[in-house]
Amino acid sequence: MSIEFERKKRSDYEEQLLATAARLLPASARTPTMSLDAAMVVKEGHGSKLTDMSGNTYIDYLLGSGPMFLGHAHPAVVAAVRDYLERGSSYLLPNEPAILLAEEIVEAVPCAERVCYASSGSDSTFFALRLARAFRKRDKILKFEGGYHGQGDHVMMSNQWTKEPGELPAPVPNSEGIPSSVREEVLVAPFNDIERTADLIAKHHDELGAVIVEPMQRTIPPRDGFLQGLRELTAEREIPLVFDEVVTGFRLAYGSAQEYYGVVPDLCAMGKSLSGGHPISVICGSDEIMRFAEGVRKILGGYVALTGTFSGNPISCVAARAVLQELRREGAYDALFAKGRRLMAALQKSLDAAGIPAQVSGEPPAFQPWFTEQAVVDFPSSQSADPMLGFRFSQLLLDRGILKAHEKFFVSMVHSDEDIDLTIEAIEDAVQELKESL
Numbered sequence: 001m002s003i004e005f006e007r008k009k010r011s012d013y014e015e016q017l018l019a020t021a022a023r024l025l026p027a028s029a030r031t032p033t034m035s036l037d038a039a040m041v042v043k044e045g046h047g048s049k050l051t052d053m054s055g056n057t058y059i060d061y062l063l064g065s066g067p068m069f070l071g072h073a074h075p076a077v078v079a080a081v082r083d084y085l086e087r088g089s090s091y092l093l094p095n096e097p098a099i100l101l102a103e104e105i106v107e108a109v110p111c112a113e114r115v116c117y118a119s120s121g122s123d124s125t126f127f128a129l130r131l132a133r134a135f136r137k138r139d140k141i142l143k144f145e146g147g148y149h150g151q152g153d154h155v156m157m158s159n160q161w162t163k164e165p166g167e168l169p170a171p172v173p174n175s176e177g178i179p180s181s182v183r184e185e186v187l188v189a190p191f192n193d194i195e196r197t198a199d200l201i202a203k204h205h206d207e208l209g210a211v212i213v214e215p216m217q218r219t220i221p222p223r224d225g226f227l228q229g230l231r232e233l234t235a236e237r238e239i240p241l242v243f244d245e246v247v248t249g250f251r252l253a254y255g256s257a258q259e260y261y262g263v264v265p266d267l268c269a270m271g272k273s274l275s276g277g278h279p280i281s282v283i284c285g286s287d288e289i290m291r292f293a294e295g296v297r298k299i300l301g302g303y304v305a306l307t308g309t310f311s312g313n314p315i316s317c318v319a320a321r322a323v324l325q326e327l328r329r330e331g332a333y334d335a336l337f338a339k340g341r342r343l344m345a346a347l348q349k350s351l352d353a354a355g356i357p358a359q360v361s362g363e364p365p366a367f368q369p370w371f372t373e374q375a376v377v378d379f380p381s382s383q384s385a386d387p388m389l390g391f392r393f394s395q396l397l398l399d400r401g402i403l404k405a406h407e408k409f410f411v412s413m414v415h416s417d418e419d420i421d422l423t424i425e426a427i428e429d430a431v432q433e434l435k436e437s438l
């Protein structure tokens with residue numbers, strides 16, 4: 001078997017569509033690498049493959065930035081959605097799929113006693129923080145340097161793309177247009193450094209409404225004891241601990257990162273992997289906090305507003321139920337982890353053999369190469385990586401029929417052994433070309 005991929009030249013029609021996108025869609029004309037040469041318009045996706053309008057079919061590790069955990073157009077998801085569509089798509093009112101999905105989430109996720117729905121991962125962290133602040137009756141949040149929690153003003157601070165980190169705990173906004181007053185409400189701590197985090201919590205505990213963390217921050221796993229330490233520190237001070245499991249939820253284990261790492265937060269935000277590609281996200285957690293969303297509080301007082309027109313819409317919920325049913329299949333996670341482990345090992349081995357300093361970090365379902373000599377264990381060490389090499393490597397893979405984000409590889413439940421073999425071959429070839437270009 002060998003990788004026989006030659007990228008077809010863009011068709012005139014795809015060129016036209018891209019030109020229209022560049023003119024009309026300022027935010028959505030995206031490329032999977034930094035190179036404009038990589039720009040594509042997607043025609044369709046099936047299983048582990050994505051095809052562009054010019055007829056190039058790639059093995060897909062972008063997976064729509066994670067949601068296509070079962071691959072594209074999974075037959076069980078398509079059938080569930082198709083069957084339901086005849087009954088309508090959105091009612092605002094309670095519906096069977098939303099209720100039955102909540103039962104499944106409560107059964108699966110250790111912290112989940114009750115569930116609210118929203119539409120995107122950003123919504124879910126935004127609402128989780130609002131609930132936490134209402135419960136704790138404090139305004140500030142503490143997040144971690146390098147952590148990404150979506151686009152909300154409070155969390156678009158000191159995330160992975162921060163070029164010039166500030167003096168902790170001061171946050172650095174990652175976008176224009178965020179009111180400067182929001183900075184006053186955010187403290188930033190060093191990820192994976194429990195001592196310095198403990199100092200910050202000791203100093204600011206009385207102002208804190210929540211501590212939010214990605215249990216695996218980007219692709220940096222937690223150090224032994226870090227999440228446990230955070231759990232103890234927040235529990236001691238009765239500060240709600242929020243896990244942002246938008247990436248890790250149902251991906252690292254059926255019970256999510258909280259099961260995988262064995263630390264249970266008070267609240268959790270999830271999206272992507274359970275969605276089957278549909279707009280849905282979940283806020284779940286202890287009854288004590290989640291009950292603030294009960295409608296009756298609008299009359300009695302103490303209500304946290306947490307609604308959305310599409311929240312709990314039946315189409316997204318039937319899709320999610322179909323996804324969870326597949327994830328419950330015996331051996332599903334073992335097979336996923338075996339594929340991810342093979343890729344991680346082959347990637348590190350190729351880079352080492354070529355003498356290119358790089359660290360492959362993450363967990364088998366989601367990982368990335370960081371082009372640096374330093375072990376990547378926190379935000380400052382990740383900053384030592386050369387992003388341009390990362391972009392270049394992704395481009396070289398794309399030229400070999402492998403589509404990934406310029407950062408992560410997301411492995412799906414449906415990548416075949418043949419996909420993995422071809423990908424390893426492409427990695428080895430791309431690494432050689434990268435080496436020759438250095």
Ligand SMILES: Cc1ncc(COP(=O)(O)O)c(C=O)c1O
Nearest residue numbers: 120121122148149150244246247
């Ligand atoms: C950890 C994490 N939280 C939140 C989000 C935001 O999710 P969405 O893009 O669905 O708003 C993302 C998106 O990449 C994420 O990685």
